[in-house]
Amino acid sequence: MEIVLTNRPTERKRLLQALQSFAAEHRLPVNVLQAADLALEEHLTNVFNYAYADTTVHEIRVRLSCDERALHVEVEDDGRAFNPLEVPPAETSVPLEQRPVGGLGIHLMRKLMDALDYRRERGRNILCMAKRLES
Amino acid sequence: MDIRKQITGDTHELLVAGRVDGEGANQLELEILAAIRANAQSIYVNLSQATFLCSAGLRVFLQYWRQMKNNKRLLLVTRPSPEVDEVLETTGFKAQMVEKV
Numbered sequence: 001m002e003i004v005l006t007n008r009p010t011e012r013k014r015l016l017q018a019l020q021s022f023a024a025e026h027r028l029p030v031n032v033l034q035a036a037d038l039a040l041e042e043h044l045t046n047v048f049n050y051a052y053a054d055t056t057v058h059e060i061r062v063r064l065s066c067d068e069r070a071l072h073v074e075v076e077d078d079g080r081a082f083n084p085l086e087v088p089p090a091e092t093s094v095p096l097e098q099r100p101v102g103g104l105g106i107h108l109m110r111k112l113m114d115a116l117d118y119r120r121e122r123g124r125n126i127l128c129m130a131k132r133l134e135s
Numbered sequence: 136m137d138i139r140k141q142i143t144g145d146t147h148e149l150l151v152a153g154r155v156d157g158e159g160a161n162q163l164e165l166e167i168l169a170a171i172r173a174n175a176q177s178i179y180v181n182l183s184q185a186t187f188l189c190s191a192g193l194r195v196f197l198q199y200w201r202q203m204k205n206n207k208r209l210l211l212v213t214r215p216s217p218e219v220d221e222v223l224e225t226t227g228f229k230a231q232m233v234e235k236v
Contacts, residue, residue: 009157014223034218041156041189087210092227096197104226106191111225 001064006046006057007055015040015062022064028133032071034133035112038062043075043084043106051079051125064131070114073129082125083118084119100120136167148213155219164229167199167210169185179234183214188222200232211213211224 003018005011016037023033040062052058062064063074091106109116115130136153147170155163163180170178180196196212202212209216211234215223223229 012156022151030184037187038189038222045157045189073173090226092225094227096200099197101194101197102190107226108190108222116166121181 005060005062007052007060009048018082023120026066028071032131032133036071036073039109039113039129040073042109046105047077047079048086049079051082070130070132075127078124081120084127085116085118136163141148146178147173147175148181150181154187155185155192156189157186158189160195163192164195178203178210179213181213182219184203185216185218185219188219193226193228
């Protein structure tokens with residue numbers, strides 16, 4: 001399944017509905033749906049907020065697929081080059097009084113998804129995420 | 136997302152139902168600010184009916200947990216649902232942010 005979104009916040013609801021539909025069709029375990037839901041929320045927040053220097057409408061493509069082992073989620077955007085996997089790990093053992101604001105979105109993606117992969121192709125960022133169907 | 140308020144003296148409880156996504160986090164922030172303006176000494180955010188919590192929500196919690204603490208007041212999360220509990224645990228928020236029962 002491929003969903004084409006624009007970089008407008010109201011598009012999120014449409015993506016969530018598509019993800020829920022896909023999950024129901026493929027009988028994905030609840031934990032797999034929840035992990036993908038959160039990882040997509042975090043990644044798209046970063047894309048919407050930081051990928052573009054202009055105010056024009058951009059297309060973002062989200063592709064969902066699954067095989068017998070995992071759910072695969074691929075997000076493609078034409079924003080500025082950014083590899084989230086190069087962001088240093090968040091320090092979650094630091095007391096809250098000393099925590100920096102931000103950085104937890106990518107941390108959650110790393111923790112909730114079983115695999116993350118990034119590449120830059122023809123001026124587009126492509127982030128691939130996978131979640132095993134059995135924990 | 137829906138937020139119901141229960142006020143007892145200077146203790147405010149916010150009962151959150153639904154998704155604390157980006158939009159939900161903005162709504163939650165407005166409610167916390169309203170409680171602070173109403174001079175709440177303690178704010179409890181009940182997440183037993185929350186189905187989703189993302190980093191935008193965590194950012195709101197962190198900002199106002201700190202602000203309340205600096206003013207010798209209290210903001211805590213109570214009764215996180217299993218989905219929310221996992222996020223709080225994974226990000227190291229649980230130990231200091233969640234009310235111990």
